[in-house]
Structure formats: structure tokens, C-alpha cells
Amino acid sequence: MTPPPPPYPNNAQQSGMGPGPAEAEAPPESPASGDLGANRRYYDAFAANYEAQRGNRSRGGYHDLVDELEAEFVGRFATGKDVLEVGCGTGLVLSRIARFARCARGVDLSPRMLELAREKHLDVQLASATDLPFEDNTFDVSCSFKVLAHIRDIEQALSEMTRVVRPGGYVIAEFYNPWSLRALIKRLGPAGRIAEGVDEGHVFTRYDSPVAAARLLPPQCQQVAARGVRILLPSAKLMRVPVLDQVFWRAERRLCDTALSNFGGFWIGAFQKQAP
Numbered sequence: 144m145t146p147p148p149p150p151y152p153n154n155a156q157q158s159g160m161g162p163g164p165a166e167a168e169a170p171p172e173s174p175a176s177g178d179l180g181a182n183r184r185y186y187d188a189f190a191a192n193y194e195a196q197r198g199n200r201s202r203g204g205y206h207d208l209v210d211e212l213e214a215e216f217v218g219r220f221a222t223g224k225d226v227l228e229v230g231c232g233t234g235l236v237l238s239r240i241a242r243f244a245r246c247a248r249g250v251d252l253s254p255r256m257l258e259l260a261r262e263k264h265l266d267v268q269l270a271s272a273t274d275l276p277f278e279d280n281t282f283d284v285s286c287s288f289k290v291l292a293h294i295r296d297i298e299q300a301l302s303e304m305t306r307v308v309r310p311g312g313y314v315i316a317e318f319y320n321p322w323s324l325r326a327l328i329k330r331l332g333p334a335g336r337i338a339e340g341v342d343e344g345h346v347f348t349r350y351d352s353p354v355a356a357a358r359l360l361p362p363q364c365q366q367v368a369a370r371g372v373r374i375l376l377p378s379a380k381l382m383r384v385p386v387l388d389q390v391f392w393r394a395e396r397r398l399c400d401t402a403l404s405n406f407g408g409f410w411i412g413a414f415q416k417q418a419p
């Protein structure tokens with residue numbers, strides 16, 4: 144008799160990190176397959192808790208720090224411009240972008256995540272990163288945060304993000320970085336619970352180093368800048384400790400644009416689309 148599959152398939156894929164332990168791919172029909180249906184089900188289940196743990200509940204906390212550093216980096220390229228966020232979720236980063244962009248739009252795969260984004264009066268629609276419902280050259284900037292790491296066909300998503308950007312515009316893409324404390328802790332620690340009966344092991348997750356990530360973009364994209372987020376912070380929980388939260392907030396802000404950005408748990412590259 145075949146033994147039953149483990150409840151939480153080991154789904155980590157890593158690139159640029161060398162072989163790691165147990166890097167088996169989940170079969171396509173498993174909850175962590177990374178196919179569109181699996182990702183949609185995972186984020187539909189996550190939506191209520193996602194919003195409850197972040198947004199106004201996290202002012203000055205871990206999620207606020209991450210979202211702030213992401214949106215601020217976009218602001219460097221997108222102030223007064225037309226911006227698309229791919230995988231906008233409940234709109235936590237998009238609502239910040241909307242403060243400085245001329246036009247801020249979002250797409251996401253999860254109807255439940257989008258319901259919460261619409262409550263913030265954001266211009267969002269249901270679509271997959273791998274098949275964006277926009278004409279070529281529609282936006283000045285496309286960006287994506289905490290999303291691409293969950294997409295098996297990441298090159299297709301990056302190709303779509305590039306297609307919809309005008310020549311001279313920017314693709315700003317965030318990757319989960321295997322060269323980071325965060326990746327180490329995720330590998331050693333238990334999978335976090337995200338809803339009743341669902342944990343982080345139920346979503347496909349890939350890790351791409353800064354070097355490997357830059358190679359995933361189409362050839363007409365040239366890297367022009369990078370930022371590292373969560374370079375020093377070993378645990379999100381430390382951002383709940385008075386004084387320490389301030390220390391980490393200042394340190395992360397000070398280091399995010401230095402060479403240590405290569406060791407951020409979240410590595411963000413800004414890539415300029417060259418004229419054909």
C-alpha cells in the first residue's frame with residue numbers, strides 16, 4: 144500500500160543557493176503546486192487573517208516596515224506616473240503607491256483578497272500575473288511584492304510585467320532571497336499558520352538569489368537599482384518589543400540601499416525596459 148502524502152508537502156525551490164535538503168517539487172494537483180487554482184485557494188483562505196494581521200493593526204510594526212520600504216522604493220521611479228501592482232492582494236502596498244502615482248492599478252488572482260482591496264477604493268481587477276489583461280506599453284512602472292516567489296512560471300510573469308511597461312519604463316520585482324537570515328529561519332522553523340487547517344507549507348514558494356533573479360527577466364530589461372528588505376531582523380516578533388522595534392526600523396532603513404541589500408530576506412530589483 145502507498146503511504147499517504149505528508150500533510151505539508153516540502154515545496155521549497157531554490158535557485159542560486161546550491162542544493163539544499165529535500166527540495167522536492169510538489170505534484171501539480173497538490174495544494175502547493177503553484178498552479179493558479181492552488182494559489183487562489185490558499186490566498187482566499189488567507190484573506191481575512193492577512194488583513195487582520197497587517198494594515199492598521201501593524202502601524203510601526205513588522206509588516207508596516209516591509210510595506211513602507213517596498214512602496215518607498217517604487218516612489219523613486221513612479222511618482223506622477225502610471226503604475227500597475229501585480230498580485231496587489233488586499234491593497235496594502237497599492238494604497239501607499241496611490242498616494243504618489245498618477246494612476247495606480249492592481250491585479251490579483253484571489254477574489255477574497257480583492258474584496259478587501261476594493262473596500263479601500265482601489266482600482267483592482269481579477270487576473271493572473273502570467274496573463275495580464277492590458278495592451279503592450281500601458282504603464283510607466285509595473286511592480287510586484289511577495290508574489291513572484293509563489294509563481295512556478297515566474298519567467299512568464301516577468302515577461303508579462305515587461306510587456307505592459309512602456310520602453311524606458313521600469314519593472315520592479317521582489318524575490319525571496321536564499322542568501323538571507325529570513326530564508327534560513329524559514330527553512331529551520333515550523334510553517335506559520337495562515338487559517339484554520341492551512342499553513343505556509345500549502346503554498347508553492349521559490350527562492351531566487353539576486354544573481355539568479357536578475358537572469359529571470361527578459362533580455363530587454365537592464366537592472367538599474369536594488370533594495371534589500373529585512374536584512375538584520377531575525378524574527379518579525381522582535382518588532383513588537385518596545386525600543387528594539389525602533390532600533391531595527393532605523394537599521395533596516397539605513398542598510399536597505401547598501402551592498403548589504405544582497406542579503407535582504409526580500410530582494411527588490413528595479414529593471415529598465417530598453418527601447419527595441
Ligand SMILES: C[S@@+](CC[C@H](N)C(=O)[O-])C[C@H]1O[C@@H](n2cnc3c(N)ncnc32)[C@H](O)[C@@H]1O
Nearest residue numbers: 182186230231232251252253256271272289290
Ligand atoms: C503575500 S500576498 C502579497 C499581497 C500584496 N502584494 C502585499 O504586499 O501585501 C501574495 C498575493 O499574490 C497573489 N497571487 C498569487 N499568485 C498569483 C498569480 N499567479 N497572479 C496574480 N496574483 C497572484 C495572491 O492572491 C496574493 O494576494
